[in-house]
Amino acid sequence: MNFQKQSFAPTLAEQVSVKPVGTDDGSLFESVYCPIRMGNAAPIAYGGFTLGVAVAAAAQTVPSTHKLYSVLGHYLGPASTSSPVRIQIHRTRDTKSFATRRAQVTQDHNGQQRTCLEVLLDFHVVEDALFRYSEPPAYPLDAARPEDGISWEAQVAKHVANKTISRKVAAVADMAFAPSEAFFEGRGVPEGVSSQNLLGIAKTAKTTQDDLPITSKWSSVWQRMRGDRQAAASDAAQWACLAFIMDGALSFLPLTHSNRFLDDAGACSSLDIALRVFQPHVDLSQWHLRQAMTKTADAGRTYSENVLWDEQGRMVASMTQQSIMRAPSRPRSKM
Template identity: 25%
Template sequence: MLAETLKPMQVVTFLSPRVLPSLNRSRGITVRCVTCRQVGMASSLGTEAGKFDPPAAEPDLEGVLHKTLDLETIDVNIYRAKSANLWKPALARFVFGGQIVGQAMVASLMTVPRDRSVHSLHAYFLKGGNPNFPVIYHVERTRDGATYSSRTVKAIQNGDNILAMQVSCKEKEESVLSHQYTMPDVPPPSSLLNTEQILQKAVASSEISEFRKIAFSKLLAQEVPVELRPTEPCVYLRTVPSPPIRYIWVRAKGHIGEDMNMHQCVAAYFSDMALLGTALNPEPKFKVSFMSSLDHSIWFHNSFHVDEWMLLEMESPQAGMGRAFSLGRLWRQDGILAASVAQEGVIRGKL
């Protein structure tokens, strides 16, 4: 296990308050869940890391993340994601699983009291999503207790279930029992290149195969609503063997506001981006023929802002029998553990 040392929790106040309307849960109104503004990327490989960090921006209601997680209300407990907003990554066969989890989470939050936020979710991917058809989300109001609410969400496409998810929400509660692991000591995001810059350098390198250059070019051609800065580019690119451990700084591009539910939905979205791939680190020559998430679980521990830099710590304790298991921890910059993630997926291929 990583970072075994325990330390007392600390209370930290965020310094930059923002104002944005809360998640709209009224029936018949489209969910304006997340907003985003494109952040200017480095225009050349010679740009120094950290020099393009943007200043505070005004909310953009038509941002990429809004389109990514936007749902429209069809009836009571029934919501729809338009096919035009579904994203299939360049090298994937199906709709991005993190998007389906994030949208299912949005649908569940449409049905719970405003003073409750998600503390955990457990999802099973049952079938790959098709980007050419809308996804219908049906929410079952399983139970509303004094402090907890439970929801069951099914994502349906062309009559087939593609996701089944349990969501548990609760009111804010103080506790005298409090501890956590220690945040890993890694280079700060201001000293690192983002994935776009790393891929640009790889495409220009003579040490990368033409096959991989084509794949990297496809990744560069896609618009991604979050910015990623790996601590070790060679691990991210899988150019050398390394332990099944990754550290990536991540943040959403644009302002999201103060509603914690919004930030949790975005965290659910990007938590599926690099987690399973951590299992590939020890074998850089392994050629993947099929790779897909089987299940995904998230536990939210403390409040956070995903439009501020957060560290995604990932490890894969085990891989074999055509599957891999990965764990993740999402840290605030001040050392507070914001969320934990677990995932198992199918990985098939050859050396």
């Protein structure tokens, strides 16, 4: 797979920022930056980008008292990395407790606006809690602290030293996931699958979960956002960045958890998303643990989930997706 270098914003908050386009009702926005790709050799946008700008735009149309709690919808077509996208916001509901927006992300394609993503976003005022509880991650938080994790750079270097990947493949891997490394400081939990097989890129690597069924396997990484905290100080910026990170690696997670990578599938991309936010205030400049598991697969589709916890053990958000996963029609070139 041939991954080319690409340029992106200095910080994630800037990358997913939007600006209003001249309409009287303030319902049309445009991304400040062009979409970026991640883990895809083709010039096709990473889904977390289009989702992030949709959240950023919708959040600008609701009162500050209302906090994001769900984003539900479908990826309807690929966005190109060559031009910005537009986000049309439709006001569906406005009450004292709830605000609902429908966001349609489009991009110019041969002189016409092609729809890439359509989502329904719900916002809710903060109410008193009758219950407070959170399911714990698969691997205990107190046994997997950020300082005990392994960086992407260290993972790559380890596989090169062990000869499970070549230096050429290492360079390709770094290029494929450069935006993630630029925007986030990451520490993979060593016991997780992706930390041991480099997201499936190191296909011959043995993992401690090899004997488990695929639905019991998990991957976890501690992440915190790089850059100036003021750039992402608003709730809207944090939610947009949250949408970006929660989309990560879900479409090809079944490949990762079976020691395979993108070149082992005929097609692999997200179809739908369900992002649910459980904490009204998010601060991604602090360490958060993201755990990924895949649940079921059939009929050319897979269903997987990312769950995010803060250091206090509170579940912050969940992202579930169905994704297309087609078998290759013919032998594919390897990385």
